Amino acid sequence: xxxxDNAPFADGLLEVGDGQRIFWMQSGNPAGVPVLILHGGPGSxxxxxxxxxxxxxxxxxxxxxxxxxxxxLPHASELDADLSANTTWHSIADIERLRHWLGVExxxxxxxxxGCTLALVYAxxxxxxxxxxxxxGITMTRRTxxxxxxxGLGRFFPAEWARFRxxxxxxxxxxxxxxxxxxxxCNPDPDIHVKAARDWHDWESASxxxxxxxxxxxxxxxxxxxxxxxxxxxxYFHHLAWLEExxxxxxxxxxxxxxxxxxxxxxxLEAPLLxxxxxxxxxxDAELIIVPNAAHSADLAEMAATIVRATDAMRxxxxx
Numbered sequence: 661x662x663x664x665d666n667a668p669f670a671d672g673l674l675e676v677g678d679g680q681r682i683f684w685m686q687s688g689n690p691a692g693v694p695v696l697i698l699h700g701g702p703g704s705x706x707x708x709x710x711x712x713x714x715x716x717x718x719x720x721x722x723x724x725x726x727x728x729x730x731x732x733l734p735h736a737s738e739l740d741a742d743l744s745a746n747t748t749w750h751s752i753a754d755i756e757r758l759r760h761w762l763g764v765e766x767x768x769x770x771x772x773x774x775g776c777t778l779a780l781v782y783a784x785x786x787x788x789x790x791x792x793x794x795x796x797g798i799t800m801t802r803r804t805x806x807x808x809x810x811x812g813l814g815r816f817f818p819a820e821w822a823r824f825r826x827x828x829x830x831x832x833x834x835x836x837x838x839x840x841x842x843x844x845x846c847n848p849d850p851d852i853h854v855k856a857a858r859d860w861h862d863w864e865s866a867s868x869x870x871x872x873x874x875x876x877x878x879x880x881x882x883x884x885x886x887x888x889x890x891x892x893x894x895x896y897f898h899h900l901a902w903l904e905e906x907x908x909x910x911x912x913x914x915x916x917x918x919x920x921x922x923x924x925x926x927x928x929l930e931a932p933l934l935x936x937x938x939x940x941x942x943x944x945d946a947e948l949i950i951v952p953n954a955a956h957s958a959d960l961a962e963m964a965a966t967i968v969r970a971t972d973a974m975r976x977x978x979x980x
Contacts (some may be wrong), residue, residue, distance in 0.1 A: 678745035683731035688716035694884035700773030703892030705730030798936035824863035842894035856888040920946035927956030
């Protein structure tokens with residue numbers, strides 16, 4: 661089903677300004693069709709599993725850890741790391757720096773979850789650099805979507821949401837919980853910010869584990885990983901990802917000529933199907949594939965098989 665893992669043939673740290681260095685790696689065929697994989701979170705970092713969706717004989721597979729996570733430096737688990745230089749627009753600029761550094765003219769862009777938002781904004785900003793889009797677990801990171809994740813979704817997990825809400829100071833429990841956690845995660849006391857990171861991830865795991873076939877990555881037990889990821893997510897969502905509410909849809913005409921495939925689990929509670937449907941209505945030439953028994957995880961067999969079929973279809977198109 662998945663392609664065998666293939667070790668990177670090159671990697672390194674790229675200086676991108678603001679004292680930041682992003683970690684990048686390449687695998688597959690050095691002379692193949694370039695594909696850029698944008699990870700989710702924000703703050704989850706790259707994974708070896710994501711490159712297994714692509715035929716390593718055909719694709720030149722490029723990954724990088726967005727600012728502050730994975731092997732990029734400085735790491736957001738360090739409380740003196742400057743998150744003011746970590747925004748959506750910094751990431752867009754980093755992608756372009758990486759493209760220039762690697763000598764890529766145009767590439768396929770694959771984004772999952774938050775990576776989907778980043779892929780869309782990048783494509784709308786630099787449409788001439790994107791040969792096609794493959795989007796999974798469709799998000800546009802609108803305020804309505806953020807509110808759903810940390811408030812509305814609680815109706816499906818009332819006990820878990822009650823614990824999530826009870827973990828913030830009592831005066832913050834009736835406000836926006838993202839903002840409350842953002843303040844806790846900026847607290848220099850490790851007892852406070854590490855606990856907040858674990859509480860944050862306990863809530864996120866509730867919707868992941870709704871499917872009994874799903875599992876959590878071992879990274880979720882690593883304090884360094886969960887602290888960095890929670891700090892970056894709350895930083896982005898506190899600032900609404902520096903995007904206007906309808907920005908992606910408003911600018912969608914810029915990518916109307918880019919071939920686009922969207923893959924969405926019908927049972928995805930984290931990124932409900934509505935967002936994918938709205939985007940498909942704005943991009944009538946795009947293909948929306950709904951996987952009936954899948955949720956948000958890309959690791960489950962039905963979802964993984966659908967992604968591989970989509971990358972194989974792109975392989976046929978790019979071979980012509």
